[in-house]
Every structure is written in structure tokens, then in C-alpha cells.
Amino acid sequence: DAGVIQSPRHExxxxxxxxxxxxxxxxxxxxLFWYRQTMMRGLELLIYFNNNxxxxxxxxxxxxxSAKMPNASFSTLKIQPSEPRDSAVYFCASSLEGQTYEQYFxxxxxxxxx
Amino acid sequence: xxxxxxxxxxxxxxxxxxxxxxxxxxxxxxxYYLFWYKQPPSxxxxxxxxxxxxxxxxxISGRYSWNFQKSTSSFNFTITASQVVDSAVYFCALRIYGNxxxxxxxxxxxxxx
Numbered sequence: 001d002a003g004v005i006q007s008p009r010h011e012x013x014x015x016x017x018x019x020x021x022x023x024x025x026x027x028x029x030x031x032l033f034w035y036r037q038t039m040m041r042g043l044e045l046l047i048y049f050n051n052n053x054x055x056x057x058x059x060x061x062x063x064x065x066s067a068k069m070p071n072a073s074f075s076t077l078k079i080q081p082s083e084p085r086d087s088a089v090y091f092c093a094s095s096l097e098g099q100t101y102e103q104y105f106x107x108x109x110x111x112x113x114x
Numbered sequence: 115x116x117x118x119x120x121x122x123x124x125x126x127x128x129x130x131x132x133x134x135x136x137x138x139x140x141x142x143x144x145x146y147y148l149f150w151y152k153q154p155p156s157x158x159x160x161x162x163x164x165x166x167x168x169x170x171x172x173x174i175s176g177r178y179s180w181n182f183q184k185s186t187s188s189f190n191f192t193i194t195a196s197q198v199v200d201s202a203v204y205f206c207a208l209r210i211y212g213n214x215x216x217x218x219x220x221x222x223x224x225x226x227x
Contacts, residue, residue, distance in 0.1 A: 103149075
């Protein structure tokens, strides 16, 4: 079975540019999570969706960040405009809530904003 | 407070040694889930195990074993006969209200040959 798929794997962009990260969850999973990992702050949950509906976005740093899940097999995390402090590894994860609960992570997108 | 503490920042061992990674958690919930994840140098996060709060039975999987003790709020992870491929960052996590996971800061394990 395919795991969680993220694209791109690496993104280098200049400050002020728009960045879009993409995620395809494991087929059949009903919850999707976006995390950010940095040396200073560790793993932080940004937002999660249940059945395509955003449930908790309290971890989204500010209005420059937005996330969507238009259907069960696709989600995006957008940063507009990007800033150097957004440089991090962004992970997408999915789970089957109500049954197994463990989250399976994608390979991550390493974002560098110069 | 809902919190996970991994007090060991970094551990270095020589191959074939046994090593235990500590995890202490805090939660007010009576039903909760605990997890261990491995992050090798390649960067991906790999799920290792899930444990429910109502199941204190310890588990062994090959060289890996987990000791869950509610009385001390601990969920420790032991690798027996460590190998260089075990070198990674290991995260303990607690599932709190909703679907949210709270992660510990991680323990860097270095296994030297």
C-alpha cells in the first residue's frame, strides 16, 4: 500500500513568495494532520482535518498560513507571503480515527526561505 | 497539563549494548494512547508502537520492548543488542483530546560500531 505522499520534497524560495505544499493521505484514512518540525520548537501540530473538515487550526502560526482539504485524497498547506522564519520541515500525516489512531507520516517537505 | 517528557537528550552506546529510552507523560484523561516513533537520519517519521491506557501489558517485538506503567506515568522503550541501524531520534507521543498528538522533545540515539 502507498503511504502518505508529499510534494515537493524540497522547496527553496525567496522571501515574499507564495509556497504551496501538497499531501495525499493513505487511502481510507479519515483524518489528516499538518506538522512543522524545527530544531528550536520540535514537532508542532499546525492543523488537522477530520473527514475533510478542519477541526483545529490553533497551531497555525498566523494568517500567512492556510490549509485546505477539498477531498479525501488531497490537502494543501499554503504560505503567503513566505518569510525566512518559515524554513522548516513540514510533515503531513494521516490516521484512521475510531479504529487504530496511530498517525502515519509522509516523507516531509524541507522548505528553505531565503 | 498534557505533556510528554523525554529527559534523555542524547544517548551513545556501543553496538550490541542494550539501551532504554525513557518517556514520562502527564494527562488528566483516563483514556489515552501513547506512541513511539523513530526518525532515522533520512528524516521520515516511522510509527513503532501504540499502547492504550487500559492495557498495561508489556510488549516485545524482536529486539524492541516497551514497558508501560501507569503508576509512574511512564512508557519506556528498550532496544536489546543495539545495532548501528538503530541510530535515530526516537519520539514518544501522547494522544490527547480530539486527535491531537503531543510529542516529546525526542532522544537522539547513537549506536557506534
